[in-house]
Amino acid sequence: MALQVFENKLSTLPKQVLPLYKQVEEHIKQLILEQRWKPGDMLPNELLLAKEFGVSQGTVRKALNSLTESNLVHRHQGVGTFLSEQTGQTLYRFFPIVEDGKLPALPKAEITGMELIRPTPDVVLQLKLRVGERVIRLSRLRTLGSTYILSEEIHLPEKYFPDFMDEEDIPHTLYHFYQTRFNYTVHETTDRIKAVLATQKDAQQLGVKSGDPILLFTRLTRDKDGKLLEYRINRCRSDDFHYLSEQD
Known part of the structure; x- marks a missing residue:
């Protein structure tokens, strides 16, 4: 694989914040998101990656070990490092918002609130909850680059995520x-999309004007055993962004 295929984006990462191996890890995630490799493909070896990124082989190895712990890749000793089958779903298939004219990019998440609540009737219906069951409501704003593009309200059944509220570092993905933390593998999502008008809250959060057209999409997520893991309510700006759905 030619070195120039990576375009050496490592310098664009926030070096003052991330350790060097984390910069490499995030860059590899971005390359995965851009579908440089398909699930099951073998990644370039450590020496090639180290040369491309301008770091030591040990730094690359530490980044790959971290990706292995997250189940993004798996390593066969003496053979190589391979992209896990779940990776394609996790990094790009399940985040469908793309900037017009750009490749898919890995968004960041800013948590704006988290609380344990009694769910609304709609959430009870969507998650098929029993009377008295509570949910964790996680509110986030998603960004691509420096642009706020989407607000999320994520509802998680407390019974499946009993220690979620105690977590100190909730990742973007x-x-x-x-x-990796709760042993639930996302297997299926169902999205419903409609066009709506931005509210004043949308205007404040997403940098649009009240009354502008935005996308409202809701998502139900199931694991491989059919458990309803989450219900999301997403509100997304649509001026320079679109919803991308790709089928195998």
């Missing part, structure tokens, strides 16, 4: 977190 929750589906990895469900898998």
Whole structure:
């Protein structure tokens, strides 16, 4: 694989914040998101990656070890490092918002609130909850680059995520977190999309004007056993962004 295929984006990462191996890890995630490799493909070896990123082989190895712990890749000793089958779903298939004219990019998440609540009737219906069951409501704003593009309200059944409220570091990519921390592998999502008008709250959060057209999409997420893991209510600006759905 030619070195120039990576375009050496490592310098664009926030070096003052991330350790060097984390910069490499985030860059590899972005390359995965851009579908440089398909699930099951073998990644370039450590020496090639180290040369491309301008770091030591040990730094690359530490980044790959971290990706292995997150189940993004798996390593066969003496053979190589391979992209896990779940990776494609986790990093790009399940985040469908793309900037017009751009490749898919890995969004960041800013948590604006988290609380344990009695769910609304709609959430009870969507998650098929029993009377008295509570949910964790996680509110986030998602960004691409420096632009706020989407607000999320995520509802998680307390019975499946009993220690979620005690977590100190909730990652941007929750589906990895469900898998590695709670042993739930996301298997299926169902999205419903409609066009609505931005409210004053949308205007404040997303930088649009009240009354502008935005996308409202809701998502139900199930694990491989059919458990309803989460219900999301997403409100997304649509001026320079679109919803991308790709089928195999």
